[in-house]
Amino acid sequence: MKKITLSLAILAAVASVNAQKINLGKAAGVVSKGAQALTFSNADAIRLSKESVDYMDKNNPVAGPKDPYTVRLNKLFAKHKSQDGLNLNYKVYKVADINAFACADGSVRVFSSLMDIMTDDELLAVIGHEIGHVKNEDTKDAMKSAYLKAAAMDAASSASNAVATLSESQVGKMANAFLDASHSKKQENQADDYSYDFMKSNKYNVVGAYTAFKKLALLSEGGTAQSKFQKMFNSHPDSNKRAEAIKKKAEKDGLWKDPGTVSIPTTKLTK
Template identity: 35%
Template sequence: MRNLTLLIFCFFSLCTVGCENTDTRLVTEAGFDAVRAVALSDKAVQQMAVRSSAYADSKKRVAPATSKYARRLKRLVGDHYQEGDLTFNYKVYLAQEVNAFAMADGTIRVYSGLMDMFTDDELRFVIGHEMGHVALKHIHKKLKMAYASSAVRKAIAATDSTAGEIARSQLGNFVQVLMGAQFSQLEEKEADDYSLAFMKEKGYAPQAAVSALKKLATLNNKHSFLSSHPAPGMRAERLQMQLDGKATSIEDQKKGLWDKAKGVVVFVVNLVVGLLRWLTGLL
């Protein structure tokens, strides 16, 4: 780890060699950010998520506990504040965006625009989907990406006074990256599968997962929720195939591949052992 740290600092130092206006403080900060992006522990991720969530809440209009949105969300969430070893907290942002997001500390935020559009069980699918991103540690990757973005931005700012002023003034940039970073197609499918299993386990209507995604598909990418949750129509078809018994979840596919791999390994080992025994018998 020490060697990796030195390499990263050397990289950022080389990037600014020969620049008269280099801000050494920003270069140092960029180096630290890059190291953190590689070596973030789960505890550090949790701590940063708590701070990021508080900042996001301070910049949004949070629905008071007495509002119809907050009361509805509380009813929908029920006792889902603790799932396994994960603790979740929920709030509604009063905004017409069709959006929702999660943080690594279990923060889940739902926009009132999404609540206006979805039925109760469709919202439960969205909540389960965000739970999945937390449980499967997709959010950890997002946070590391946000730190990497911070490192690059500071390295550039260190060599240009104008860029430096912009970088220093972007106090909310880190949180914006966390809230807006795009998940991979695989991560979205895994979160969908997590939510579908969650709905089945809790006795909610699993068909709502399909109808929720179909509703998102009608928005034609006009809302920010779609920029971080791509191809909702295809995802709806995929979940419908699972409900019809014509497809399996990503987790089941992984288990199937693992079982096949173990079978191949056992076959090869038995073949080698048999061959060795045969050769031993010839000697």
């Protein structure tokens, strides 16, 4: 099975560190102004997202139903398969990357290495953030951009303003382009707000969102791999500042509890 690098800055939060390589190639062609007029509906975003995720599921080592990672994820999110009007499905990719992502079709994919360094509360916050990107239709925008790149569309090919059927190789390029996409600072902040409200409304420990961002800040400090990680977040709000924003909200709501010193675990949290 092919090993893949998913270098998307997720959750506003996570990206590839010491990553494995995905054999999808670079998206071909330059998107013209004519292609930008393409009519792209929610239904298009959902269909193309499903095609992309199906492709990635086939080209990734996916944790089985009895795998400890799957058991842990199901324990945390079984009751959130229907969340805020969204139908969600969850799987774990057993890869070295520290990452997670969500798509317009409701697919949520979490990487085992992310689960190794995050507590249950932190995972809830991270995935809540990803759900926020779906709910706010940020993933629709990312998928439209990825589709245009994968189809190498120009003014002539977009004349019908309709979404065309892609070949398997184009689907692979689309998946790669989607994972290389990043959300705006505004979109990330809105997803942070969604994550906090998700934690609060479900009576989870909102401090988990704070400590998750503190860990991401630690990952972005020092070393060659970490400097590459940090470079990917030039378009994202600073993780320490985002942690402080969570702290202020928690203090205002009377939910703040000092977690003490935050550090990266050296042993796996999934048993």
